[in-house]
Amino acid sequence: MDPYDLQPPPNQDPLGDISVLYVNVLLRAAEAEGVNVGDLTRRFQLSEQTLTSSAARISIPRFMRLGHAAIQACGNAALGLRMGALSRPVDAGIAGLAGESSSTAGGAIQTLIHYSLLTSRNSRGTPEAEPEKRRLQFYSIRPYNPFNYFVVDSVLSAWTQFLRTVTGQWDVLEKVTIEYPSTGLDEMFEAWFRCPVQFGAAMNSVTVRQDVWNQGTVQTQQAMHEKLVRLCDEEMREIQRGWTTGDRVRSLLTPLFKGETPSLETIASKLGVTPWTLQRQLSAENTGFRELMDDTRKQLARDYIRETETSLSEIAWLLGFSNPAALHKAYRRWFGLSPGEHRKQFRKMTKSGP
Template identity: 30%
Template sequence: MSERTTSSSWAQGIVQALEAGGVDCRPLFHELGLDYAALQDPDARFPQDAMTRLWTRAVALSGDPAIGLNMAKVARPASFHVVGYALMSSRTLSEGFARLVRYQRIIAEGADLRFHPGLDGYTLSLTIHGDRLPPARQSAEASLAAALAFCRWLTGRDIAPQAVRLRGEPPADLTPYLQVFGIAPTFAADDYALVLSRADMERPLPTANAALAHLHDRFAGDYLARFVGSRVTHQTRQVLCRLLPQGEPRRETVANALHLSQRTLQRRLQEEGTGFQQLLDDTRRELAEQYLAQPELTLLEVAYLLGFADPSNFFRAFRRWFGVTPGEYRARG
């Protein structure tokens, strides 16, 4: 089974957040069989389930179920590996968050990010996957707290989200959440999400640097290619991108292209936290954004490039993905 991992950069941020909550992590690492010194190795990675155990033990030791919010105090570019610097050099937060989603697996494989515009602003939503252990809610809360704190640090402004959605029951004490997010989150939600205003997300960043952004894209792209090149999810996505202009790819065709049986393909994808239909849908959604940014392509051409034989199916899928029609999405620029 392919085990999900977390970068040493993000693990170091977790350790700093826990230590800010009074937890001594060095003996905890020893207890969990983890190498504390590896936190200083930029290429080291830690198992996802080990990070879940770390969160669980830290909550038990501190008695603070909101300890993940301490990530807001320690989030800096280095916490996000090379992705943090790519985000920092982006033209806007919107452009930076698109990079964050693209390179997320470098930071931690257990998280799936989605970032999309809506009627009221931009939504960054997060799903945390476990391996053998269910993920800790502190992990997701830390990720959202870090994302918002990083936005504030980059802009030098006290950005207030329009909404914060968290899974799980409301805590007895809302104070830490109000201090970090500035508003009361909605609990027992269907997902973990930050909703940020269009004005905040589209305002030029003071740290923007097109040349550096290009350089960081190259570094992050090279790292990601080396890191995920052996993953079946990555290989399947490449095959889907190649086959989609010919029509909707069949599972059998993709499996044959990878020299796998259909059953093995599905099992390997499940081990990596996805499935064939989910991956097909995600790939189409990502490509749709790229194609609509090319004004020379008509909406009909985009539908066919995404493998939709009937354009009406494309329009329905697009509205499900983004909450607007392709035409409305393109008109927003």
């Protein structure tokens, strides 16, 4: 099954969402233009926890409002180009790193686009690479207005910058087509892309030069490329299975348990939503935050007891219990026997096994 054919999981924004990796690029570009990004992050309720969480995403409408506010603050209508200029392969997550280590520029950009679902989802469509035409196409996001011009600009310029980075070349394109009509910045766009730019076109696209498409990359490393592609495939399979909000909460809880009990507010912030929204999403899945936390602790406790020789005091700390006695009490509630008794049972089963 092609992951791009999947319907979005329930409880996500119907228009789509985008990783805070790209939010950070936007903020970096705004700051470079002299904007006080602290004001922006406060206005759009983007906490440090949200901005530093690899799992956090924000809705597409929120991202567009943030970009529009940044453009109003700096007065640069071409802020999307600035975003592209400041983007790095790592800003596309493991897909960017997988692409960067590819053997050719064409393979690199195809890798980046193939795994775009790992960092963004939009109900309008998905980006496409057409290798036979050396063309990279970004889907239509009509109707166009000052809130979404920069989205097209940032995507096309980020692809261009990616190609420049992986090849070490500056002139990488044959042409650029942009669906929205000219806003009077044609010369600036042609100077930045260093090729003809057509506004009011039938599609949003960049066409890569033949010699660049086949050129080797400066960071090629086949073994690392294969490993990173496997990681991308694993994450794509998780998306194909349709992670619920509960799944995302569980994935964040484990590293946060150590020595403390994570709060609903902390997890909500890392997911880029309000506590109330997180509660509502979990309720729609017939679960709750405390229930998920208890179930996650239960599964981890069983694995620690069964698979390791870790002491009970250390397991208690790893699961965020105040002391071993609290772990002991919870363990009896979960399994009907003490951690020590359960460990003996596991050891006995192991010894009697084949």
